[in-house]
Amino acid sequence: xxxxxxxxxxxLGLAAVLYLSIHRRAARNHPADSVAPAITLxxxxxxxxxxxxxxxxxxxxxxxxxxxTPCREEIPQFIALQEKYHARGFQAVGISMDDPEGALRxxxxxxxxxxxxxxxxxxxxxxxxxxxxxxxxxLIGRDGRIHAKQAGATDFPKLERDVxxxxxxxx
Amino acid sequence: MKTxxxxxxxxxxxxxxxxxxxxxxxxxxxxxRSAGKDGNSPKTQPSAAELPPGSPALIxxxxxxxxxxxxxxxxxxxxxxxxxxxxVQAHIPGAxxxxxxxxxxxxxxxxxxxxxxxxDSFIVIYCGCCPWEHCPxxxxxxxxxxxxxxxxLKVLYVANSFGTDxxxxxxxxxxxx
Numbered sequence: 001x002x003x004x005x006x007x008x009x010x011x012l013g014l015a016a017v018l019y020l021s022i023h024r025r026a027a028r029n030h031p032a033d034s035v036a037p038a039i040t041l042x043x044x045x046x047x048x049x050x051x052x053x054x055x056x057x058x059x060x061x062x063x064x065x066x067x068x069t070p071c072r073e074e075i076p077q078f079i080a081l082q083e084k085y086h087a088r089g090f091q092a093v094g095i096s097m098d099d100p101e102g103a104l105r106x107x108x109x110x111x112x113x114x115x116x117x118x119x120x121x122x123x124x125x126x127x128x129x130x131x132x133x134x135x136x137x138x139l140i141g142r143d144g145r146i147h148a149k150q151a152g153a154t155d156f157p158k159l160e161r162d163v164x165x166x167x168x169x170x171x
Numbered sequence: 172m173k174t175x176x177x178x179x180x181x182x183x184x185x186x187x188x189x190x191x192x193x194x195x196x197x198x199x200x201x202x203x204r205s206a207g208k209d210g211n212s213p214k215t216q217p218s219a220a221e222l223p224p225g226s227p228a229l230i231x232x233x234x235x236x237x238x239x240x241x242x243x244x245x246x247x248x249x250x251x252x253x254x255x256x257x258x259v260q261a262h263i264p265g266a267x268x269x270x271x272x273x274x275x276x277x278x279x280x281x282x283x284x285x286x287x288x289x290x291d292s293f294i295v296i297y298c299g300c301c302p303w304e305h306c307p308x309x310x311x312x313x314x315x316x317x318x319x320x321x322x323x324l325k326v327l328y329v330a331n332s333f334g335t336d337x338x339x340x341x342x343x344x345x346x347x348x
Contacts, residue, residue, distance in 0.1 A: 071301070133257070134301050
């Protein structure tokens, strides 16, 4: 009886450890609903972007690269979102990964990017829980919490619905 | 007879016009596609149709994970041909960093690293920067090594990204330079 109980408790413990390790890994990789990192960035024009500047706004953070075809193809749609929702408290920010600065400037000029673009680094990526593929996009609510993370191509109809809902709400 | 000749001439013109219009319809969209939406796409970019999913040149993440963890047999030489910012966050343990082979510098680094390897080495190249069909690095790297004569060359099939298809699946991962 005692031996059976010990085996049962050991099995229960093992299951709990397995569950926690899987759950913790999932939480690390999917930071949706966690608080967005408060990091200071510098855009291509040299302007400093402080977290306080975007306090109370709905912020979209897009990790991308000009060398990444699907990322490039999404930029006009982010430009359109910025144009449509900026006055209602929406702000897009692009974080470029591994782009030469000159090529990035040319790209932004050519596409008439209407939101800040910053040069990303390991620290920036890790602040968002790691960016291990492009494009990766985060949508942050007015409350400063990460509302959604999209790894891979953006589902723009869904994103726009989320942006519209967030700019209208207090979250 | 005159009417007949006139009809034949008109018919010929009509056929020529139709042929020209058909030609234009074929050429114009193809030209627009090759220019790309932004006109920035490199003209030498290999087609995404090369190395389609299921191609015998590919190795699945679970197969590679098994190969690098196995205590039997020689381990593959794993070469990363992707961006540095993803490599430093997470990479396959024991892999070597080459850099993006979409650039001539990256291809040169790959050539010089591979030059010293026996042509029957088990080599696996991987990137995982972007969804498979859009990866700008993997196809130039594969072509280069193929041209160098490597006979046991495999490409890690990363459908979406290294994060989604390797790290989040729980396969062995290292970090840093």
